Amino acid sequence: MPETLWAAYTPDDQQPWDLKRAVHLHRRAAFAGTWDELHRDLKDGPEKAVSRLLNGTANLHAAKEFDKTSTLLFDAAVTQGEIGRLKAGWFYRFLLGPHPLHEKLTLLWHDHFATANGKVDDPGLMRRQNETLRTHAAGKFAPLLNAAVREPATLLYLDAQTNRKGHANENLARELMELFTVGVGHYTEADVKEAARALTGWSVDDGQFVELAERHDIGEKTVLGAKAKFDGAQLVDLLLKQPATADRLVKKLVRQFFSDTGVSADAAKQLADGLRERELDVGWAVETILKSRLFFADANLRNRVLMPVEYVVGSARVLELFDPAPSTLAMADWSARMGQDVFDPPNVGGWPTGKKWVHSRSLIARANYATALVTGPDSGRTVAYDPAGQAKRHGFGATPADVLTYHHRLLFGTDPPADTRNRLEPLPLPKLTTALLASPEAQLG
Amino acid sequence: MLTRRSFLQSSSLVALSATVPLFVSRSVRAAAPDRDARVLVVVEMDGGNDALNTVVPHADAEYARLRPKLKLDPKRLVKVTDAVGLHPALRPLDKLLSDGRLAVLPGVGYPNPNRSHFESMAMWHTARFDEAELRGYGWLGRAMDPSAGNLFSVGGEVSPALRGRRSSAVAFKRIEEVLLTDTTAAKASVGAESADDLLAYVRRQATDAHAAADKLAKLTGDKTSPSYPQTELGERLKIVAKLLKAGVGARVFYTQQSGYDTHSQQAFTHATLLGEFAAAVAAFFADLKASKLDERVTLMSFSEFGRTIKENGSAGTDHGTAGAGFVCGPTVAGGLVGSLPNLTDLDKGEPKMTTDFRRVYHALTADWMGLPPDPAADKLDPLPLFKA
Structure with a gap:
């Protein structure tokens, strides 16, 4: 038996447990982490962080009475014979369910056993x-x-x-x-x-x-x-x-x-x-992967194109758009425009992966979705996102530099490089946030 | 021999993709981003278009006898031959007809016609007749399978005709879906070239996307572009034209015009529908011509069946059999292709088809698109729809 290539990850100088890796874990095994989730996990260490995802206790923003509501939503969709409502019901689960990893695996099997x-x-x-x-x-x-x-x-x-x-x-x-x-x-x-x-x-x-x-x-x-x-x-x-x-x-x-x-x-x-x-x-296998040193290796960070569902749900989560949440009907529709129409995969082979998600129609939809989340109405929210308020709540100042740093750390686990600062800091804060969310960097994770 | 296609397939897709804005994903196996690739646009006339009052055999005495109330005045018809004319509402197609770019296909159908909208449409969609296969893959989806190509459904839901095993159909509803709502933020979001392969790729694609959106925004704002009728079909074909102008990477577009189920008092409704159809198609080709895209595009229209040749008691017609189709494009053999159904040699009260629709499909896929024919129908010769 050769040495196992799936040895467990323990942080060291080469692969420290840092914000970047906490972001990575939540991008891959959930639908992105919020500031509080990331910092809780940063403090508690990778073992606990992974365990929470495996046992369905990672989401700090799960809906109260989630089971009841999600069942009602599915029931109503079926009673009305409305596939659009069923799609929305699933986005409710993605966004507000207590067990994002399990939901992600369910989506994986929907892709595997693709049925439209x-x-x-x-x-x-x-x-x-x-x-x-x-x-x-x-x-x-x-x-x-x-x-x-x-x-x-x-x-x-x-x-x-x-x-x-x-x-x-x-x-x-x-x-x-x-x-x-x-x-x-x-x-x-x-x-x-x-x-x-x-x-x-x-x-x-x-x-x-x-x-x-x-x-x-x-x-x-x-x-x-x-x-x-x-x-x-x-x-x-x-x-x-x-x-x-x-x-x-x-x-x-x-x-x-x-x-x-x-x-x-x-x-x-x-x-x-x-x-x-x-x-x-x-x-x-899932547990072995998520606990492995391989999973947290530098080479495995930020090298994957987010699927539309991941981008749609993850963007709403990182901005903490929970109350009011975006319309889940709108989220399902945005995801479809980006190419991932749940319950309606394009063919028996399921959805494409990687670079095939990246094309004009999809990137335009992603940019427009970022605008919609920040401005509100086109994502079904009556209020706009408040970039400075959100940064402030997490201990940052309200200058463009502070607001950019907060969102950059939130999305990527790192501070913004000079080029990004130069391009984005001159923009009004909502546009700055939109641009960061719509950036090519934010399509990876 | 190295054909243009195989050359494009073997050359670097990455290099090409940086310059061609694409709206859909494509597998590496798929045809290269060939902007010159020929395109097929299909217009489905839903409900069963009355073929006898579309392609009218006015010289046949039987016609007037079958249609005491609904018969059309021969003097007003759009002349195709001495004996045959098109419904007067199709007048906007006159120019395409006289330019030899419109083929008129009478009597298009299939063996053992079924008069249920649903069943008959399923047969046209799948080109299959066995009950067991009517929910299977569509003729266009199958045709695009070997290249894992993309098919665009414009306006409605994805038609079953577009279902493929490896090809992908996209439902496209509004032009806003490919316009940027915040151009400033979108453009600011893209950083300079980087060494990172994947990030560099996404950046190039984003730059292309923004360029394509700009182009579409200009096209949308351009008041000098050929005008389209303010009808649903007009809007849909306008979107198809815009997508083609912006360099979309799909070869099949599919759209519908509904309302042809004219059981009573049909004269006005039928004329309106055909008028909308003709005006939209004429505007579409005028637009394409102005953009020098008309040499790349062929449009085909069909309906799930024709209507009863004998009008009913309420000045309408009921579900019939073989229908009338049109094929419009740069290389079609213009004029009448195929013969008119014999109005006295009937089967269960309706004339027999003169052209099997699978021969039309065969010609469109093989002779126009350059795709392999449907193996289930390759024994049926392609209809000589296109000039040799």
Whole structure:
């Protein structure tokens, strides 16, 4: 056994526990930290900071009666058949939920098991799938996969109901292999055809998963070299046992907690080995990542483009826009304009990552959102953000230099360089704040 | 052979992307940021456009017999051939027709026509006829899959025709979505070039975004630009033109015009709708021509079905079968393409289609866009829509 590349992080001269790293942790594992959260964690040390995120006690600004309100919001969306309200309901959870890491993992699985209401056309089924993903978000992958592929929304999105004996529709089988488990290169076209036969009979009736025996092909199938009278459940089991499934999960997690460049092949392999030894325990992998020295390495800081949801929610959080909060309907809409329309991913592959988030339409939307948060109305707030007041509350003065320093530390954990000072300090304070929020630097984290 | 496309794909995307403002993400596999790439604009006429009063066989005595109240005066029609004319409300298309840039497609349909709006539209969207596949990928989404390209839906929600497995459809509602609300702050936000790769990339993209927004803001404020009719379709096509002028990185635009379900007293409504359609399309191409973009753009219109050839008791028409389409662009074989349905050789009371719409799709994707044809329909020859 080689030396573990996932050794725990303990602060030292090379990697001190500083504001920069506290900002990093909250950007990657939550939806950005507020001034108080960052300084609480700075004082208590990384171990406690990570533990709080893992056990859902990190958010100092969680809504009172959150469970009740979030349930009501989802209920109302479903009763009214309004997908827009369901989207807003999820932004309520992102912004005001007590467990941002868990919510982030739920979004990760929504991307992994990408399903669009544009096709499913049933907010009730989308909500149901969302709750299933949340239930299993930080557990072992087998229950998550088994539940996710049996979700009516997943099945309808992938045309499972049309896949029947003698009349195969390969959609579900293909995505189950290519996207949900082993990934390209680990199966053949013949495997897809055979897997589709195994899945015949899986369907949706009255909003529920059903297995229709009369549509199921009971014959023998050969999938990935194994020969048996596979049914859907046995096919899923077979795929869970493939070593490549753990590799694919590692890729997914690395994309979330590191950048597109990722980690070394050796580190990825060690993490995948660990997953395979632990029945694909995603919670273990997340904990291992967040506690690692690798995660806090200089090379892993500020090298990832924020997803629109992260940018939208994170920007509102760092400005402490909680009372009144921005309209969650508006937040969902802004995120969609930036390219991330939750409950409506662009295709089965989910959303792009990294540089692909950076294009004119998205950057214009991000800049306009920054303006909207600071000025108020276009984000659904009746009051403007008060940059000097906020700086003052946290012990800063009201000069442009002070206000800039406060916000720069808040966003990046560092003091503003001379170039930034020269460009932004001459601006009125609201524009200064807007410019900082809209800056290319603030798209990374 | 090194084609322009393969050259562009193999050359440095990073170098090119710094100079071309793009509104959508693109995978590296996708076609290069080729501003000269040909574009397809689709206008969906929702509700079932009355084909018989759109492309009118006035010389056929049967026409007047079928349409005692709704028949159009032959003298007022826009002449296509001696026997065939377009609805008078389509007069704004006359110039495109006489320039040989408008193809008129009568009798476009598919085997075993379905008269449900929903089912028939799903068939047009997917180019599939099996119930099982009607909720699957769309014909345009599939066509753009190999390049993981982008498709823009302008105005409404993303059409099922744009659904792809790897391509991405974007719903685009208002031009304000790509204009900056605070230009000063946005521009101040971008620092000088840095060594940091990712940050430098975002800075370049931000600079491009601001340039594109400036350009669009100028286009929006420009009172000298060709005027569009103040209609929904006019506004939508105006947005498409602006996006094209600003250098958008999408090759497919899709929009809708609704209201064609004219079951009663249809004469006025139908004339209004066709008039709006024609005026918007004429303005769109005039605008493109003024910006020298007209050589890059082809527009296609279709409806989920035509209407009953026989008018009903309330001076309207009911759901029919094959419809009428238009294809407008720089290289189309202008005039009538395909033959008119025979009004006496009927199947369940309606004429038989003369052109399978998959042949139209085949021509548009392969001959215009240069994309591989739909494997499920490649045995159907492309309609000779374009000049050789």
